[in-house]
Every structure is written in C-alpha cells, then in structure tokens.
Amino acid sequence: DAKTTQPTSMDCAEGRAANLPCNHSTISGNEYVYWYRQIHSQGPQYIIHGLKNNETNEMASLIITEDRKSSTLILPHATLRDTAVYYCIVRASGSARQLTFGSGTQLTVLP
Amino acid sequence: GAVVSQHPSRVICKSGTSVKIECRSLDFQATTMFWYRQFPKQSLMLMATSNEGSKATYEQGVEKDKFLINHASLTLSTLTVTSAHPEDSSFYICSAREEAASSPLHFGNGTRLTVT
Numbered sequence: 001d002a003k004t005t006q007p008t009s010m011d012c013a014e015g016r017a018a019n020l021p022c023n024h025s026t027i028s029g030n031e032y033v034y035w036y037r038q039i040h041s042q043g044p045q046y047i048i049h050g051l052k053n054n055e056t057n058e059m060a061s062l063i064i065t066e067d068r069k070s071s072t073l074i075l076p077h078a079t080l081r082d083t084a085v086y087y088c089i090v091r092a093s094g095s096a097r098q099l100t101f102g103s104g105t106q107l108t109v110l111p
Numbered sequence: 112g113a114v115v116s117q118h119p120s121r122v123i124c125k126s127g128t129s130v131k132i133e134c135r136s137l138d139f140q141a142t143t144m145f146w147y148r149q150f151p152k153q154s155l156m157l158m159a160t161s162n163e164g165s166k167a168t169y170e171q172g173v174e175k176d177k178f179l180i181n182h183a184s185l186t187l188s189t190l191t192v193t194s195a196h197p198e199d200s201s202f203y204i205c206s207a208r209e210e211a212a213s214s215p216l217h218f219g220n221g222t223r224l225t226v227t
Contacts (some may be wrong), residue, residue, distance in 0.1 A: 032213055032218075038155075040174060040220070041202070043204045043206075043218035043219050044204070044218045049213070087154075096196060098157050098160060101147075101154045102154060
C-alpha cells in the first residue's frame with residue numbers, strides 16, 4: 001500500500017473549518033484513500049473514503065486532487081469533540097486487506 | 112452503519128493468567144477480522160489477521176502461541192492473551208469489514224489490558 005505523509009499536528013478554532021492535508025504521491029490506480037480518526041482511548045472511527053471523485057457525507061468532505069497524489073479532509077464546522085488523531089490511509093480494495101496506520105495528525109480544536 | 116463490538120472494554124489481570132477478548136460484527140458477516148495493538152503515544156500496529164474457519168495469520172514478531180486467535184463464526188473472533196506479563200499491557204483493538212471490495216474497516220472500541 002502507498003505511503004502517506006501528514007502533518008504531525010494542527011490547531012483549529014471551534015466553529016471554523018478544519019482542513020487536514022495528506023500526501024500520497026505513490027498511490028496506485030486501484031488504491032482508495034481512507035480517513036479515520038481516533039479519539040483518546042477509543043477505537044478508530046471511519047470518516048470517509050474515495051477513489052477519484054470528491055466525496056461528502058454527514059461527517060466530512062474529502063477532496064482528492066486530479067492526479068490523486070494528495071487529498072484534504074474537511075470538517076466544515078469543527079467542534080471540541082473533533083479533537084482527535086486523524087489518519088489518512090491508502091489501501092487497495094479487497095476483502096483481505098488490512099489497514100496500515102501511520103502517525104496521523106493530532107487535530108486540536110480550540111475554544 | 113456497520114458496528115463492531117468488542118468486549119471487555121477494560122480488564123486487569125495478574126501475571127501468568129490468560130485473558131480472552133471478544134470481537135463481534137453486529138450487523139454484517141466478516142470472513143476476515145484484524146487484531147491491532149496500540150502502546151501509549153504510538154500508532155496502531157497490526158498483530159494478526161483472523162480468518163473464519165482457518166488459522167490466523169500473524170505479523171512478524173507476534174507469538175502465535177501467546178496470542179491465540181479463534182474465528183469460529185462469521186460474526187465472532189476471539190483473542191486470548193495467554194500467560195500474560197506486564198509487558199503485554201496495552202490497548203487491543205479489533206476490526207472487521209463488510210464483504211464489498213471497497214467497504215471500510217470498522218473498529219471496535221478497544222480493550223485496555225493491564226497486567227499486574
């Protein structure tokens with residue numbers, strides 16, 4: 001699976017949009033971009049995933065560049081409860097594929 | 112959405128005893144489940160892949176005789192930490208996914224194991 005690069009930490013003001021970048025320059029054509037987050041002492045929570053097109057759900061939006069070498073997770077109106085470590089993971093499809101976690105980005109939402 | 116339930120959420124045991132952790136997929140079937148371990152301030156590390164009806168596949172450095180995995184049904188995998196030692200104290204997390212190729216992995220809420 002392709003390696004990803006994320007900033008170690010970011011701050012965001014409560015109520016503002018949080019934009020979390022991820023570089024995955026070696027991504028292959030069949031690899032999806034997945035985003036998870038982990039709040040302290042809990043299991044990772046699935047947020048969103050995509051292949052080529054931008055995606056939006058009730059939690060966030062995922063913007064993937066046209067060359068697919070980078071993506072941005074957008075939390076439109078960050079709340080204090082969004083403080084967590086956010087993981088960007090690239091993985092090929094297939095039922096036997098596990099996820100390899102990097103270090104992620106510690107997002108701190110400030111009041 | 113898909114839910115993975117993990118039990119217990121927290122367990123304290125004495126050195127030398129064994130501890131069993133259960134992982135259930137509540138509203139979908141999972142032929143494959145994954146067990147991760149996470150030490151403080153570190154990321155999740157895959158321990159093993161649990162396969163329904165067959166032997167688990169362990170990652171390099173993970174002792175299969177110490178971390179027994181049983182995946183007896185399409186909704187249940189168990190991890191047993193045998194003869195636990197204090198260095199086994201960690202946060203253990205399971206995950207599973209629905210069968211569609213691009214379906215995301217869903218994670219349990221983890222088990223905090225403390226060996227005294």
